[in-house]
Amino acid sequence: MNNNNEIIDISNLDSILFKSFSFFHNFCITCGLCSSTCPASGIEEFDPRKIVRLVSLGLEDEAVQSKWPWVCTMCGKCENLCPMGVDITGIIRKIRGLREKNKIPGILQNGLEAAIKTGNNLSLPKEDFIYILEDVANEIKEEKGFEDFEVPIDKKGANILLTIHNKLVNTHTEDLKHWFKIFYAANESWTISSENWEGTNWAYFTGDDDSMKILCGRIIEQMKRLEIKSLLWPE
Amino acid sequence: MKRNKVLIIGGGIAGLSAALELSKLGLESIIVEKEKNIGGYASQFACKANIKCVKCGACIVHEKIQSVINRENISIYTKSSLKDIKKVEEKKYNVVIEKNMDCDSEKAEISFSINAVVMAAGFIPFNPKDKPYGYQKFKDVITNLDLERILKSENILKRLSDNTLPEKIAFIQCVGSRDSTLNHLWCSKVCCPSALRMANLIKAHQNVDITFFYIDIQSFGKDFLNLYPELKKNMKMIRSIPSDVIEDENGKLKITYFDNTNKKSIDEFFDIIVLSIGITPNKDLNNIVDAIGLQINDFGFLNKSIFVTGSITGPMNISETIGSAGITALGIYNYLKV
Numbered sequence A: 001m002n003n004n005n006e007i008i009d010i011s012n013l014d015s016i017l018f019k020s021f022s023f024f025h026n027f028c029i030t031c032g033l034c035s036s037t038c039p040a041s042g043i044e045e046f047d048p049r050k051i052v053r054l055v056s057l058g059l060e061d062e063a064v065q066s067k068w069p070w071v072c073t074m075c076g077k078c079e080n081l082c083p084m085g086v087d088i089t090g091i092i093r094k095i096r097g098l099r100e101k102n103k104i105p106g107i108l109q110n111g112l113e114a115a116i117k118t119g120n121n122l123s124l125p126k127e128d129f130i131y132i133l134e135d136v137a138n139e140i141k142e143e144k145g146f147e148d149f150e151v152p153i154d155k156k157g158a159n160i161l162l163t164i165h166n167k168l169v170n171t172h173t174e175d176l177k178h179w180f181k182i183f184y185a186a187n188e189s190w191t192i193s194s195e196n197w198e199g200t201n202w203a204y205f206t207g208d209d210d211s212m213k214i215l216c217g218r219i220i221e222q223m224k225r226l227e228i229k230s231l232l233w234p235e
Numbered sequence B: 001m002k003r004n005k006v007l008i009i010g011g012g013i014a015g016l017s018a019a020l021e022l023s024k025l026g027l028e029s030i031i032v033e034k035e036k037n038i039g040g041y042a043s044q045f046a047c048k049a050n051i052k053c054v055k056c057g058a059c060i061v062h063e064k065i066q067s068v069i070n071r072e073n074i075s076i077y078t079k080s081s082l083k084d085i086k087k088v089e090e091k092k093y094n095v096v097i098e099k100n101m102d103c104d105s106e107k108a109e110i111s112f113s114i115n116a117v118v119m120a121a122g123f124i125p126f127n128p129k130d131k132p133y134g135y136q137k138f139k140d141v142i143t144n145l146d147l148e149r150i151l152k153s154e155n156i157l158k159r160l161s162d163n164t165l166p167e168k169i170a171f172i173q174c175v176g177s178r179d180s181t182l183n184h185l186w187c188s189k190v191c192c193p194s195a196l197r198m199a200n201l202i203k204a205h206q207n208v209d210i211t212f213f214y215i216d217i218q219s220f221g222k223d224f225l226n227l228y229p230e231l232k233k234n235m236k237m238i239r240s241i242p243s244d245v246i247e248d249e250n251g252k253l254k255i256t257y258f259d260n261t262n263k264k265s266i267d268e269f270f271d272i273i274v275l276s277i278g279i280t281p282n283k284d285l286n287n288i289v290d291a292i293g294l295q296i297n298d299f300g301f302l303n304k305s306i307f308v309t310g311s312i313t314g315p316m317n318i319s320e321t322i323g324s325a326g327i328t329a330l331g332i333y334n335y336l337k338v
Ligand SMILES: Cc1cc2nc3c(=O)[nH]c(=O)nc-3n(C[C@H](O)[C@H](O)[C@H](O)COP(=O)(O)OP(=O)(O)OC[C@H]3O[C@@H](n4cnc5c(N)ncnc54)[C@H](O)[C@@H]3O)c2cc1C
Pocket: B009, B010, B011, B012, B013, B014, B015, B032, B033, B034, B035, B038, B039, B040, B041, B042, B045, B056, B057, B058, B080, B081, B082, B120, B121, B122, B123, B124, B125, B144, B145, B148, B190, B191, B193, B194, B277, B278, B279, B282, B284, B285, B309, B310, B311, B312, B316, B317, B318, B319, B321
């Protein structure tokens, strides 16, 4: 992005460029309420009003190449307060989606591609996944009152299908226990699918609608396969 | 023509000015005002002159009140309301006025007939209690209207909570205006000039830092445009509206905002915060609007017609209101003549 003393080439100013947006960004009255409330304001000199301005002025290239859309946490505080109802997170997602895939920052695109290819962000094989779940179940069994605990995998006709955030079968396996124990105590009928169990959907953050649909669709498929009506998708 | 009577609903600057113009044209008018005093909101404002007059218009109201009282063909009913109105024929209505509404023992009704009605019931100031700025929760968060009333009687502004002198004051503009979530899509037009003039008046009397949080300064009228460079000189002007106000344990008011110049999010503490609330439509008009065939627009203000005058048709300042009352009076005169 340009520094203070760099001059913007205003031949790029063309609000028509962003006309394909279905957002009412042109309603922005530049009040700055969004920037006052945003927890990420100031990081990398980012603030949401600037993003909405870039879009309103049609500076598409500048918006797409800027770091700013990637600073946002998608928390939605800004649009909650916006007096003109501008869909700020919608705009930011759309801009992210316009980036070339190989220029998406951090691990987002890698994780997403792994998920599309293998069913989860970690490319974790099915056997390993089941092994980890059963290992956790065995640890629970050792606790008093949980002696007959079993982790239900691919249980047809269960009441709830639970998706799993990949970190829970990676670095945070301890956290799985809380969920499992609550289900057990509540006598809930629940299950985990051995395939396409991934609960994160990084396509949401990269603004990639097509991939997002694929990942969501797979979870629906598992619900159909296992004849389950309710989904618990904690991410 | 001489026997024609005009009923004016509302004794604010609009109603008073209309009555005076009608009186000059030889028409008799009757003002019905629901409050104890005539003059409306404008009569509650401070004179903002420090070394010289800054043309805020507030003193004109007191002149108008005096002139109206001295005129023979203007009668005034205060603490009164229009209880009933019936159209008898073209240019003839029977009306019932309820007098002394606030006192059960003195309450009385009077009936008479009139030939035309002027609606001049003014505006309602926006109540910011539901905005996250702590109005009516933190004592030192006040509105511009509260400030007008304070500065009308006090030279020095003190904190309402502990009577101490403020070191830092913030003004937050556009509270309740330009806001689609409230269906208030209008700019209230009067709050930028009024707030800047008051801020300047405070600075003339006491040593205090004033910060102005605004979107853009709306300047209506050439007088204000000439004054603006002078007015903003002593103020810290921030082009951002804060999202909320929090009071800390020492009674200081915290505002978080994004500082465009330094590109940083800033927490700043103030002693007094003034919310510049705007003008909203007066929707409490019972059946009057229907009875005389007036139209309410999508925002709740009345559409302009010769029977409607002043800020009931939308935000306007005192001089614009006087102008609109002049047009109304002439319209009524022509209407009754034919
Ligand atoms: C905070 C603030 C600061 C302002 N500062 C300035 C300034 O510095 N300079 C300036 O030029 N303008 C200023 N204005 C604008 C100014 O207040 C208006 O231009 C002016 O008051 C409009 O006059 P009005 O007669 O139309 O309405 P109002 O002042 O609202 O008068 C209407 C009158 O009608 C009466 N009424 C209402 N309903 C009824 C009813 N049903 N029956 C009988 N009576 C009724 C009311 O009691 C009131 O007396 C300011 C406004 C605000 C809110």
